Amino acid sequence: MKTIVQKFGGTSVSSKESRNKVADKIIKRYKEGYKVVVVVSAMGRKGDPYATDTLLGMINQKAITNKEMDLLMSCGEIISAVVLSNHLYERGYKVEVLTGAQAGILTNSNFGNAEIINIDPTNIMKYLEEDTIVIVAGFQGNNENGEITTLGRGGSDISAVAIGSAVDSEQVEIYTDVDGIMTADPNIVPDAKVLKKMCYSEVYQLAEDGAKVIHPRAVEMAQQFNIPLIIKNTYSDSEGTSIEEVNVNFINNRKELFNEKIITAITYKKGRVQVIVSLNEDEDECKIDKLMDKITLNNISLDLINFLADKKIFTITNEDKDRLISILEEEDLNYEIIEDCCKISAIGYKMRGVPGVMARIVKALSRENIKILQTSDSHNTIWCLIKEEDTDKALGALHKEFRLFE
Numbered sequence: 001m002k003t004i005v006q007k008f009g010g011t012s013v014s015s016k017e018s019r020n021k022v023a024d025k026i027i028k029r030y031k032e033g034y035k036v037v038v039v040v041s042a043m044g045r046k047g048d049p050y051a052t053d054t055l056l057g058m059i060n061q062k063a064i065t066n067k068e069m070d071l072l073m074s075c076g077e078i079i080s081a082v083v084l085s086n087h088l089y090e091r092g093y094k095v096e097v098l099t100g101a102q103a104g105i106l107t108n109s110n111f112g113n114a115e116i117i118n119i120d121p122t123n124i125m126k127y128l129e130e131d132t133i134v135i136v137a138g139f140q141g142n143n144e145n146g147e148i149t150t151l152g153r154g155g156s157d158i159s160a161v162a163i164g165s166a167v168d169s170e171q172v173e174i175y176t177d178v179d180g181i182m183t184a185d186p187n188i189v190p191d192a193k194v195l196k197k198m199c200y201s202e203v204y205q206l207a208e209d210g211a212k213v214i215h216p217r218a219v220e221m222a223q224q225f226n227i228p229l230i231i232k233n234t235y236s237d238s239e240g241t242s243i244e245e246v247n248v249n250f251i252n253n254r255k256e257l258f259n260e261k262i263i264t265a266i267t268y269k270k271g272r273v274q275v276i277v278s279l280n281e282d283e284d285e286c287k288i289d290k291l292m293d294k295i296t297l298n299n300i301s302l303d304l305i306n307f308l309a310d311k312k313i314f315t316i317t318n319e320d321k322d323r324l325i326s327i328l329e330e331e332d333l334n335y336e337i338i339e340d341c342c343k344i345s346a347i348g349y350k351m352r353g354v355p356g357v358m359a360r361i362v363k364a365l366s367r368e369n370i371k372i373l374q375t376s377d378s379h380n381t382i383w384c385l386i387k388e389e390d391t392d393k394a395l396g397a398l399h400k401e402f403r404l405f406e
């Protein structure tokens, strides 16, 4: 049985016209002989009648439990799935609409950000065998008590990949409103280019570091189960971006298959706060141990960690700032806080072992008079912390320096 999973994002299902385009994509696969499972997000974006943010705007979020909030938010995808099925019925196809729970998605009870722990595809398979197109409401599942849970923002991508692995999908197609994954956010860098192929680790890093085109957990899961992912445009017939495994040992022999540039793409995450804790000569390192324990207890996650003998530098999110400051005060530490920072990431699996990439980044930013507050690197990413106000300029400079527009 040839099976395929297609996921359609919010804008793809927001209007009658776009839903007809979605139906075209589904029918095309169906006619090619695939058993098709469709996963949908809620219709539209903030302000649209049943978009997730609109549903959230209807309630006082302080007077509701997380469980009820999930019940409310899960409605958006259910509405979207039923409305889309309408278009397929009209065109004469057999369709079955399933909630996440009915599709067999079992999650833990972490309402609002639940993790999938198992999928029982029996129900989906039953309909596929009857040659029915199955539409599943994305972004949701249920816990072992049968209570509805949601998977966190962008969670329909996760639903799609998880279902893809459960039904042995040939690939998972993620349809959105751009032609694929681009070298930078097209809203900021106008000459950003669509990438034809990327490897899982690059896309994971890109998503993790802020590009919202796909959920990082979905990429991680696709890699784990070795499912090819493809990002395509609902509104065009462009080839899209295909995401596959790359064997690092063969990188140089496979140049023709993947992007030849050292940097594949750049992205950014705003709302970062840099923290610099200084120890006086007579102060004990024990104070830092205590600080770290409290940070862990408070579930504050640290990033870009740089510990020197007399200075401990790291970044946190804006949301954690007040809690961290009260801990620093309690521990009577000297500290400095730099707010409104942005973490820029330059990602490319080919930078491993290539000298001089960081130097090029630093020079490109300095030429634009952008102050670099901190840097860090891994085998496939270089990060620079800068002030938020420099974000657009920095992205433009790096895009140009690495000739990503070509």
Ligand code: ADP
Pocket (backbone or CB within 6 Å): 008, 009, 010, 011, 012, 041, 154, 175, 176, 177, 178, 180, 181, 182, 183, 184, 185, 186, 187, 211, 212, 213, 214, 265
């Ligand atoms: P969907 O509703 O289909 O899930 P999203 O809004 O989650 O769509 O993701 C698609 C959007 O991601 C695009 O419209 C684009 O503005 C944005 N985006 C940010 N960075 C990138 C990038 N590097 N490549 C492509 N799109 C990006």
Ligand code: MG
Pocket (backbone or CB within 6 Å): 009, 154, 157, 212, 213, 214, 215
């Ligand atoms: Mg999305």
